[in-house]
Amino acid sequence: MKxxxxxxxxxxxxxxxLWGLDPFDRLDKALTDIATHHPDAGLCIITGDLAEKGDIAAYKMLKQRLKRFPIETHLMLGNHDDRVNYLQVFGGADETGHVQEVLVREGFHLLLLDTLKGPPSSAGLYDIPRRLWLTAELAKAQGAPVYLFMHHPPFDIGHALMDLIKLDDAAEFAALLKGHDIRHIFFGHAHRTISGSWNGIAFSALPSLNHQLPLVSGAVETVYSDEPPMYGVVTLTPAMTVVHSDAFLHRRPAQMQKDAERGNWF
Structure with missing residues (x-):
C-alpha cells in the first residue's frame, strides 16, 4: 500500500x-508534484496545523483545492487549528466531538488521532474520552497491524522547544498501546525530518510545507528557519514500512550530461 x-x-x-513565505503557493506546488509523480498513491493524510490561525477562510480555500486533487485525502488537527471552525467547513466529528477516524486499507488499520488541546497551550492532549475511543478501536483491530497518525509526538524528540509542547498525557497514552501491534507512528508538529523508535515502535516526522524549526537554537537568528519543505511517500507491507521524504521544491538536475550514469550499475 502506498x-x-x-x-x-x-x-x-x-x-x-507567513514569515515571508506563501503557504498556499507551497501547498499548490506540493499537490501538483504529488499528482504528477505519485498518482498510484491510495491515500494522502495531512497531520494537522492546517491553518495558522484556524480561520474559516483558509479552511474553505483548502477544501476547494482538495476537490481538484485526485488522491483521497484525510485531514487532521494540530495546535494551530480551531476545531469548531474546521468542523463548520469539513464536518466529520466522531461520537466524542473530535476529528478522529479509522481507515482500513488492504488489511492495514490506520488510526487518525485528534491531539488538539486548545489555546492558549500549544501542547497536545489525549484525554479520557479520546483514550476510550482509541482503546475501543485498537480492540476492533483484533491484533492486525496498526499505524497511528497524530499531530503531537507522545515523547521527547530531543528539541528543547518542541519537547515543552509534546503530548501532555504521554504516559497514559503509552500505556494503552501496550499489547497491540503498533507498527509505526506518523506525526507532525516538529517541523523537521525525524525518525527513530519509541518503546519498540517506529516513528517518523516531516518538515512543514512552510517554515521549519532549526535543530539547534541560535543556528539562525530567528526562531523559525527557511529550510526545504518535504512530503512523505510511504509504502506499507506486512513485513516493513518504508518512508521517503521528498524535498520537491529543491529538486534540480545535477550538472551532468543527460545520458551519463545510465549504464548497468550492478
Whole structure:
C-alpha cells in the first residue's frame, strides 16, 4: 500500500504570507508534484496545523483545492487549528466531538488521532474520552497491524522547544498501546525530518510545507528557519514500512550530461 504524508501547512487567510513565505503557493506546488509523480498513491493524510490561525477562510480555500486533487485525502488537527471552525467547513466529528477516524486499507488499520488541546497551550492532549475511543478501536483491530497518525509526538524528540509542547498525557497514552501491534507512528508538529523508535515502535516526522524549526537554537537568528519543505511517500507491507521524504521544491538536475550514469550499475 502506498500513501502520502503531509503536515503543518499553516495556511493563511487569502492574500497573506507567513514569515515571508506563501503557504498556499507551497501547498499548490506540493499537490501538483504529488499528482504528477505519485498518482498510484491510495491515500494522502495531512497531520494537522492546517491553518495558522484556524480561520474559516483558509479552511474553505483548502477544501476547494482538495476537490481538484485526485488522491483521497484525510485531514487532521494540530495546535494551530480551531476545531469548531474546521468542523463548520469539513464536518466529520466522531461520537466524542473530535476529528478522529479509522481507515482500513488492504488489511492495514490506520488510526487518525485528534491531539488538539486548545489555546492558549500549544501542547497536545489525549484525554479520557479520546483514550476510550482509541482503546475501543485498537480492540476492533483484533491484533492486525496498526499505524497511528497524530499531530503531537507522545515523547521527547530531543528539541528543547518542541519537547515543552509534546503530548501532555504521554504516559497514559503509552500505556494503552501496550499489547497491540503498533507498527509505526506518523506525526507532525516538529517541523523537521525525524525518525527513530519509541518503546519498540517506529516513528517518523516531516518538515512543514512552510517554515521549519532549526535543530539547534541560535543556528539562525530567528526562531523559525527557511529550510526545504518535504512530503512523505510511504509504502506499507506486512513485513516493513518504508518512508521517503521528498524535498520537491529543491529538486534540480545535477550538472551532468543527460545520458551519463545510465549504464548497468550492478
Amino acid at each position: 500513501l502520502i504524508h503531509l503536515t503543518d501547512l499553516h495556511l493563511m487567510p487569502p492574500g497573506e504570507t
